[in-house]
Amino acid sequence: MSGLGPLTSRELKKWYRNPVSLLTGLIQPFFWLALFGSAFSKISAFGPTLLDGAPNYITYILGGVLTIIGLFTALFSGVNLIFDRRLGVLGRFLIAPIRRSSIVFSKIFASSARILVQVGILILAALLIPNGLEFKHGFTVLDALILIAAVMLVALIFTSIFTTLAVRITRPDTIFGVINLVNLPLLFVSYAMFPPGLMAGWLSDAAKYNPVSWSAEAIRTVVINGTLTASQMHSVELWLGGLAILATVLLLMAYFVSENEIRE
C-alpha cells in the first residue's frame, strides 16, 4: 500500500506538533481516573464480589477506561479526512500514484498509534495515584499482550467504521453529529464502568453484545487475576476472538470502500 508511510507520518506530525492536543492527551487519563474513580468508588462498599475480586474500583474500571480512551479517539479518526477534503489536501493525494486505501489506513494507523501512547500514560497514571491500580496477583507478559490486543482491536473496529463514514462525508458537523449520537450509548450500554450486577436487566443483556464490553471484560480479567484459570482464559479467548473477527470484517470494509468510493 504505497503512500501509507508518508501519510501516517504526516498524521502523527500534525498530532504531536499541536501543543494543545498533546497536553490534553496527557491530562485526560488523570481526569478519567480521578473523576470516575472517586465518583463511583462507593461501589466498593458492595463488596469485592461485585467487583470481580478487584481490590479497589480503579483496578476494576481500568479495563473500561482503557477501552473508552481507545473508543473515543477512534470515533474522531475520520474527522481529519473530512478536513483534508475541505482544505484541498485530499486532492493532492488523489492525483498521486498511491493506493486510495492508504489515505484511509493512514488515519486508522495514526489513531491507533495515538491510542497506544494514551494507554501507556493511563496505566502509568493509574499506578501513580493514591489507592490506584494494584496488580494483586501479578501481571505477566501475556497479560500485557492481551490488554494491548483488546484496546487495539476496539480501536481498529471503530476507526474502520468512522474513517469509512468519512470517505464520503463532506461536512465536519455531520460526523460530529454521528459521534455524539453513539458515544454515550456505547459507553453506558457496556460493562466498561459498572459491574453487570448493578445494571438494569435489559441494559446488562444488551451490553453483552457491545464490543466495548468484550474489551473491558478481557482487560479486567487479566488485570484482576494475573495468571488466568482455564475457564477465565476461555472467556478471554472468546472476547478477543469476537473483537478480532469484527475488526477484520470492518478493516476489509474500510479497504474496499476507500479503494472505490473515495472522492473529493
Place this chain on the structure above:
Amino acid sequence: MAAIIETRNLTKIYGGKVKALDDLNISIEEGEVYGLLGPNGAGKTTTINLLVTRIAPTSGTAIVNGFDIVKNSLEVRKSIGVVPQDLTTDEDLSGYENLKMVSQFYDVPAEEAKERIHKLLAMVSLDDVKNRLVRQYSGGMRKRLELIAGLVHDPKILFLDEPTLGLDVTTRTQMWKYVREIQEKLDVTIILTSHYLEEVDALANRISIIDHGKVLATGTSEELKSNLKGDIILATMKTDKDAETLMKYPGAIEAKENGPRAVRLKVQNSDEELPKIIQYISGNSLSITRLTVQKPTLDDVFLEYTGNEIRTEEPTDTRQEMMNLRRLRR
C-alpha cells in the same frame, strides 16, 4: 514530433444531464506549452481532471504518455505532475516536508528527492522559507509551492489548472516567469488552462479555444488571429460628410460607424490596405484627424468563436474563485 496526449471522443456528463465535455478530440505534442482557453464552465477543468485521472470519463478515452487514462490510470499518474486549481499543500507541515511527502508518493529515492527539492525551491525562490510552516506563507508563496509540488518526481507532463487564479497582477507576472523557466530548464510538456487571455497568450505555443465542452479552434496565437480574416482600421474625420464618404470606401469588408465622425473599417490586410485608404482620403479631399490600425487580439478571436466576452462569470465558478481568494488570504 509525436503526440504525448491524445483524446479520443472524450465525453463527460455529470449527473446524467450536464454535458461538461462533448466528444473532445485534441492532440498535444511533446515539449509544447498548450493552452486551453475558455470561459468559466467551458470544460477546461473537466478536461484536466479527466486527463489526470481525477475523474473517469462517461465515454471515450485519452492516451497520456502512452497510457490509457481509463485502463492504466496508475501509470498515467506516475508520468504527470499536476498543479490543481485549489491549494493542496498541508498548512501544518513546512514547505520542505510537503515536497518530501509528495516525493515519497512517487517513490523517488531519498537522495534524489532531496537534491531535486532543493533545486526546485531555489528555482521559485522559496529556499529561505522552506522550513517554515505553510500556514505562514503568503498567497503567492503558496502558489509557487503548489507549482513545484507538481514537479518533484520529474514528470514528463505538467498540468497547470488556472495557475494564477486569485493572484494580483504582479504576482501573476512573476508566476509566468517561473512557468517559463520551468519549461526551459526541466523540459516538460505543459498543459495550461486559463480564462485569462493574457496568460495563455504569454505562455502557450498552441491554444485551443473551448466552450460548452467542444473545441472551437486550435492553433498558435498568431494563426488564430490571422484566421479572423481582417484587421480593423479606425478613422476619425473632421466632418460628418467626410465620415460618410469614407464609409463608402470600396476595399472594406465591413464599414461601421464608431462614434461621432468615427469610422470602423474591417479590411483583409491592414498593411496592404492602409496606403490605398490614404490615397482614397486624399483623392476625395477628405480631412482626417486620427487614424489607427488595430491588430486583432486574442480577445477578438475569442469573441469571434464563442460569440461572447471571456469575462462572463458563472455563479458556481465565482463561488469557487471566492473560495480560492479566501484560502490565499489566510
